[in-house]
Amino acid sequence: VPPGFSVDSIAPEQIERIEILRxxxxxxxxxxxxxxxxxxxxxxxxxxxxxLRVGTGLEAGQWSPSLNWTRNDSLGDLIYNxxxxxxxxxxxxxxxxxxxxxxxxxxxxxxxxxxxxASRDTRIGVHTTxxxxxxxxxxxxxxxxxxxxxxxxxxxxxxxxTDVIADIDSPLAFARSQTQxxxxxxxxxxxxxxxxxxxxxxxxxxRFGRGDTHWRNAALRQEFxxxxxxxxxxxxxxxxxxxxxxxxxxxxxxxxxxxxxxAGAELESNRRTEARTTLWNGVAQLTEFxxxxxxxxxxxxxxxxxxxxxxxxxxAHAGLRVEGIRTEGEGANGALDRNSSRVATPLLxxxxxPDPKSRDQVRASLTRSYRSPSLNQLIGRPGLxxxxxxxxxxxxxxxxxxxxxxxxxxxxxxxxxxxxxxxxEGGVLSASLFHRxxxxxxxxxxxxxxxxxxxxxPRYVSRPQNIGNAVTQGIELEAKFRLxxxxxxxxxxxIRSNLSLFRSRVAAVPGPNNRIAEQPGGTLNLGADYRLxxxxxxxxxxxxxxxxxxxxxxxxxxxxxxxxTIIDAYALWVIRPELQWRLSVGNALAQxxxxxxxVDSNGQRQxxxxxxxxxxxxxxxxxxxx
Numbered sequence: 001v002p003p004g005f006s007v008d009s010i011a012p013e014q015i016e017r018i019e020i021l022r023x024x025x026x027x028x029x030x031x032x033x034x035x036x037x038x039x040x041x042x043x044x045x046x047x048x049x050x051x052l053r054v055g056t057g058l059e060a061g062q063w064s065p066s067l068n069w070t071r072n073d074s075l076g077d078l079i080y081n082x083x084x085x086x087x088x089x090x091x092x093x094x095x096x097x098x099x100x101x102x103x104x105x106x107x108x109x110x111x112x113x114x115x116x117x118a119s120r121d122t123r124i125g126v127h128t129t130x131x132x133x134x135x136x137x138x139x140x141x142x143x144x145x146x147x148x149x150x151x152x153x154x155x156x157x158x159x160x161x162t163d164v165i166a167d168i169d170s171p172l173a174f175a176r177s178q179t180q181x182x183x184x185x186x187x188x189x190x191x192x193x194x195x196x197x198x199x200x201x202x203x204x205x206x207r208f209g210r211g212d213t214h215w216r217n218a219a220l221r222q223e224f225x226x227x228x229x230x231x232x233x234x235x236x237x238x239x240x241x242x243x244x245x246x247x248x249x250x251x252x253x254x255x256x257x258x259x260x261x262x263a264g265a266e267l268e269s270n271r272r273t274e275a276r277t278t279l280w281n282g283v284a285q286l287t288e289f290x291x292x293x294x295x296x297x298x299x300x301x302x303x304x305x306x307x308x309x310x311x312x313x314x315x316a317h318a319g320l321r322v323e324g325i326r327t328e329g330e331g332a333n334g335a336l337d338r339n340s341s342r343v344a345t346p347l348l349x350x351x352x353x354p355d356p357k358s359r360d361q362v363r364a365s366l367t368r369s370y371r372s373p374s375l376n377q378l379i380g381r382p383g384l385x386x387x388x389x390x391x392x393x394x395x396x397x398x399x400x401x402x403x404x405x406x407x408x409x410x411x412x413x414x415x416x417x418x419x420x421x422x423x424x425e426g427g428v429l430s431a432s433l434f435h436r437x438x439x440x441x442x443x444x445x446x447x448x449x450x451x452x453x454x455x456x457x458p459r460y461v462s463r464p465q466n467i468g469n470a471v472t473q474g475i476e477l478e479a480k481f482r483l484x485x486x487x488x489x490x491x492x493x494x495i496r497s498n499l500s501l502f503r504s505r506v507a508a509v510p511g512p513n514n515r516i517a518e519q520p521g522g523t524l525n526l527g528a529d530y531r532l533x534x535x536x537x538x539x540x541x542x543x544x545x546x547x548x549x550x551x552x553x554x555x556x557x558x559x560x561x562x563x564x565t566i567i568d569a570y571a572l573w574v575i576r577p578e579l580q581w582r583l584s585v586g587n588a589l590a591q592x593x594x595x596x597x598x599v600d601s602n603g604q605r606q607x608x609x610x611x612x613x614x615x616x617x618x619x620x621x622x623x624x625x626x
Contacts, residue, residue: 016040022432023349023365023416026305026319027250027262030345030369033412033436041131049073055582055621062090066621082130091121094613099397101167101606110604111167117159125151125185139203140196149187156180161387173389174223174231181219188212201254209246216240221386234386235279242272242375258309262319266301272375278384286381288452295329295378295405305347312356317349323370329378329405337405343370358422365416373407373442377464380405382453390454396446396557396599397608399460400453408466412438427481435473440466441506443517446557472504472516491530494540498525513552520546520561541569560596565589578625586617 019038024030028038051070056063066087073080094117101111128148135141158178189211197203221234250264273294278285305319324342345368352362382402388394418432445465448458477499483490500523504516529540548563570584591614598607 022418022434023367023414024345024347024369025317025349026303026321026345026347027264029301030321030323030343030347030367031371033369033371033410033414033438050626052624052626053621055619057089058618059090060092060615062092064089064091077134077136079133079135080131082128085127086125088124089122091123092615093117093119093121095610097608097610099606099608101170101604104600104603104605109165111163111170112165113161113163113172115159115161117157119155119157121153121155123151123153125149138197141194143193145191145193147187147189147191150185152182152184154180154182170388170393170395172226173387173392175226176224176228177221177386179219179221181217183215183217185215186213203252205250205252207246207248207250209244211242211244213242213244214240232389233279233281235277235282237277239275240272242270244271245269260307261304262307263304264302266299266303268299269296270298270375271296272379274379274381276381285384286453289381293330293379293381295327295375295403297325297327297372297375297378299326299372300324313353315351317347317351319347321345321347325372325409327373327378327405327407329380329403329407335380339406339408341408343368343409343411345369359420360422361420363416363418363420365414367414367416369412369414371410371412371442373404373409373464377403377407377442378405379403382451382461384453390459391457393457394460395606396460396601397597397606399446399462400451401444401462404463404465407442407464408440410438410440410442410466412436423481423485425482425485427485428478429481430476430478432476432478433474434476436471438470438472439468441468441470441508441516443467443506443553445554467506468508470504470506470516472502472519474500474502476500494529496525496527498523500524509552510555511552513550513558515549515551517551517553517559520549522547536574538572538574539570541567543567556600558598560598562594564593565591580623582619582621582623584619584621586619587614588616590614590616 017040019040020035021028021038022035024032024036028036049070049072051068051072053068054066056065058064064087066085068083068085070083071081096117097115099111099113099115100109102109126149128146130144130146132144133141134143156179158176160176161172162175163172189209191209192207194206195203216239217237219234219236221236222230223232223234225231246266246268248264248266250262253261255261271294273292275292277291301321301323303319303321305317308316308318310316322342322344324340326338326340328336328338330336347368348366350364354360354362380403382400384390385394385398385400388398390400394400414434414436416432416434418430421429423429442464444462445467446460446462449461451459451461453459478497480494480496483493483495502519502522504519505511506514506516524545525542527540527542529538531538544564544566546564548561550558550560552558566586567588568584568586569588570582572580572582574580593612593614594609595612596607596609598605
């Protein structure tokens with residue numbers, strides 16, 4: 001998926017199915033430790049259709065209109081479709097924080113600082129996607145898929161901070177700030193595919209892709225002291241570009257005995273360049289990094305797999321994928337760090353059906369997978385913290401950020417087991433278990449460093465690092481059915497539900513709660529859809545609940561995430577089959593979320609509590625098929 005791409009830019013009519021792949025295969029790739037989602041677009045969609053959707057959203061008193069038009073048609077053997085989406089969005093954000101420093105032994109508060117932050121982001125954009133397909137009677141086909149995304153916007157923000165209890169060793173860097181920024185984002189991508197037969201049992205598939213992503217941002221920040229006198233002026237300008245190219249070849253061959261063989265090769269090249277200048281009161285900062293930095297990654301892959309239908313009840317799937325990755329990142333004074341790695345990923349899958357005539361099945365997988373660092377993580381240019389800027393000292397909770405050109409991929413060995421039971425009326429019940437052992441886990445580590453941008457005064461810096469081994473495991477339960485299929489007198493309500501429970505442990509961090517960052521203890525989803533009899537009205541909704549949890553990020557650092565409950569609902573009024581109104585409400589509870597971080601170091605405890613406000617989002621849309 002290219003950066004900046006949104007699934008919302010694909011009209012639902014263009015999607016044939018959505019596959020959840022919990023374990024990798026040699027063909028689909030092994031670059032997703034937790035699994036992958038495959039959006040399969042429709043082929044041969046010959047029905048002529050114009051799909052027009054016009055609507056607007058309302059959030060925190062701000063209107064956000066949008067328009068989407070999808071066209072499908074054919075010209076002989078040539079089938080084409082395209083979609084154009086245009087939008088204007090205004091989004092407000094508000095956060096308040098309280099920072100407390102205290103003596104661990106006595107409990108006495110030595111500093112108490114209150115802060116608030118508010119911003120408004122205004123953005124307009126256009127997304128266009130297309131698909132041009134040609135196919136002849138001999139089975140030869142060619143597909144071109146262009147993609148263009150363009151958006152630009154402005155952000156205005158303001159912040160204040162006040163010492164309720166002051167600490168003379170840590171004075172306020174500023175009392176008030178205001179920032180105006182303007183950004184532009186452009187993504188262009190073209191994917192192609194060509195299929196042809198070498199014989200009745202052999203097919204070749206060629207694929208290529210070329211992408212170019214370009215985004216610019218200019219921000220002007222003005223800080224004021226306690227007397228509201230202008231103090232520091234920060235002028236930050238960046239111009240970033242990502243270029244990507246892919247090429248692959250896949251051969252498929254069927255053999256007697258139920259064997260389907262697949263083999264292939266892939267090449268991929270990614271390169272990011274960053275041009276950035278930062279001026280404080282007109283004086284250039286971070287000059288040792290220059291105005292331009294770059295990072296690149298090159299990958300090749302060779303794979304082969306055999307899908308074997310052993311008996312009507314048993315099927316097996318074995319494959320081997322070998323990938324080589326070479327990364328290069330630039331740091332201070334033009335220093336280059338290069339890493340080369342090779343990952344061999346054997347993959348074994350088995351399926352057993354108790355009854356060959358039924359869809360019920362038990363699936364088991366033993367796989368090896370990996371996750372490469374992003375190009376952004378490889379570039380060494382730091383981001384300076386505005387709360388405690390250099391040359392003064394900062395804390396672990398106000399650390400500068402920087403990349404790490406020496407990062408290596410994470411590698412995981414996993415076992416998956418799943419039981420799927422299909423109901424007579426189309427429902428499904430499933431239970432999935434997984435266990436992963438990860439080596440080279442990537443996590444941001446905060447450490448005190450002697451840095452070039454603060455001579456003589458060490459600064460805390462947060463960098464991504466490979467910190468060692470981790471284990472994660474869980475169970476996922478899913479049920480989809482119609483209520484009337486279980487109870488004779490029940491309404492025809494479509495029910496969907498999912499419960500996931502997770503546990504993880506990071507070896508390099510002492511317990512308790514030394515879990516993988518951002519992984520909760522579980523999630524719960526409950527949804528329902530119901531069409532009122534005798535009316536053209538369909539209503540539905542969904543509840544998502546994630547319990548709060550605490551994470552120990554390091555020996556002396558903790559983070560606490562709150563309970564999070566989101567309720568969405570909709571009503572669909574069908575005027576006629578080709579014309580309907582849709583009203584939806586998102587985040588109906590509009591809860592405010594309290595997050596906390598804490599550091600215990602040198603007999604001192606520093607804790608930051610932040611409250612982020614959320615809003616109800618209303619949407620109304622007219623959907624027409626012309």
